[in-house]
Amino acid sequence: MQKQESLEYFYLYEPDTKEKYGLRYAIPEDADRISELYIQEYGSNYVNPIIYDQHELEGHIADEDNIWIIGENLQKEELIATSLMELKENYAFSSKTIIRKSYRGKGLGSRFGFRSVKELHDSGVLDNRIKIDSDVRGVQVTAQKLSENSRGIPYGFIPFYNNFGDKRDLNSDYYNPYPTQDEESAYLYFSPLPRLSKNRSNEVYLLDNELIIFFYDYMKHIKRMTKNIMKRDTVYYTKFKQTPEYLEKEDISVSIDLYGSRVKLLGVTDYKVVEFLMDKFKNYRMLIWHIPATLKGVKSMQQVLDNGFIVCGYNLGGFKPRYSDVLVDSVIFVKYLHEKSKNSLKENISCTEMNEPILKHVLKQLS
Incomplete structure (x- = not known):
């Protein structure tokens, strides 16, 4: 798949509120706004500290194996949602869709998630893969329901799976990982592909x-x-x-x-x-x-x-x-x-x- 380098929207949505939303592929210049949305959701405690380093995040967005999609309020020119699909050898891994808090409860998360996956199917990027994988936080039943409503099927549960915490100023090496901080369990989900x-x-x-x-x-x-x-x-x-x-x-x-x-x-x-x-x-x-x-x-x-x-x-x-x-x-x-x-x-x-x-x-x- 060729990475998109323009601001073309592949999906437009105008609900009864008369607001207008658009979904598009992210470009490196979106890194600072994506980081801000993660900070709103996780503070400084997201599992991967790359999200807080704008230069590293720009490189991650530019990588063709990392498909970032963002949702915007077009009238306000405001980023309101983001998601990530990472392309692995024979499957894709989907990270959680994050919705800005002031836009929650409007059904945008499930709508944007469905339309994003549909776009990736239509683009052919998933043709050579067997499934879409994801893990969902054990404390968030709403996120579990969202996965299931998007055809996700649970296939496992791992206690203490995630290791949240502020890792920005911590050092690690191959045999010494980031220390245990805020452990959290996760359910494993997948969506089968043909x-x-x-x-x-x-x-x-x-x-x-x-x-x-x-x-x-x-x-x-x-x-x-x-x-x-x-x-x-x-x-x-x-x-x-x-x-x-x-x-x-x-x-x-x-x-x-x-x-x-x-x-x-x-x-x-x-x-x-x-x-x-x-x-x-x-x-x-x-x-x-x-x-x-x-x-x-x-x-x-x-x-x-x-x-x-x-x-x-x-x-x-x-x-x-x-x-x-x-x-x-x-x-x-x-x-x-x-x-x-x-x-x-x-x-x-x-x-x-x-x-x-x-x-x-x-x-x-x-x-």
Whole structure:
């Protein structure tokens, strides 16, 4: 997709109030106004401090893999909304749409969100991707409803996922992330795109364990869309001792989030490698491992449950093997690298009706 460098609006809206609104792609010159809107929403505590550095934010907006969209009141020439879609290897990640406080309660958030995603679909930028991913704050039930009204489907809940706090004057390096400040839980959402169903493997291997099976069953029945995606599945509920000693080659990727103080693993590897990584990144808050629903993955599922991980979600087509175009489901496990318990959750976690089973299932593992 070619980044737009003009002020052309792709959507205009005139409600009964006779005000006129427009949506367009942001340009680097919008950085200061976008930053101001984030400050209104988060103060100095947003998870990524890039939002407070105008020069860095300008570069982020100019990057073709970061699609910033803004909404404006055209009469007042006022920026009233912003959203971000980050293009990853085979999916897109959608950040929260922020609406200026004085414009809330008018239905603009859901309208702008829908029109922004429609524009990206029409532009073709999502054609080669399997889904739109997002995470939604556990304390904001309104944001959860907005995601669900925009065809978002919850697939996980991770306690203490976010690490808010003022990071502007803090230093970090590869092994020493930003310190723990204001932790907050999050729900994981996704919106399937056509390539997910087309490329996803219907052979699913799961450890025969109720904590894991719960999430598979939840995903299959939560929405008609996921039921259709999973209706041809052949599921093998496997005992750990039934897995061969040597199966797939190791296929693992490691990513770190300095701001969130999280380490993420995606794929299969020997558990000794994971122990090495947990020691290497011991100053981080948590390790999140997406384990593929394969025979090799079953062995890893048992090992992580034996070593204090909890099951937090089920990601349809969440793993793409290195030498294959077939997408494999993954089960999401979390290990807190410092002591955590249900009693540590100081926030007032909210949930929609759709999220309630996930919330209860995860929290009971912390008790």
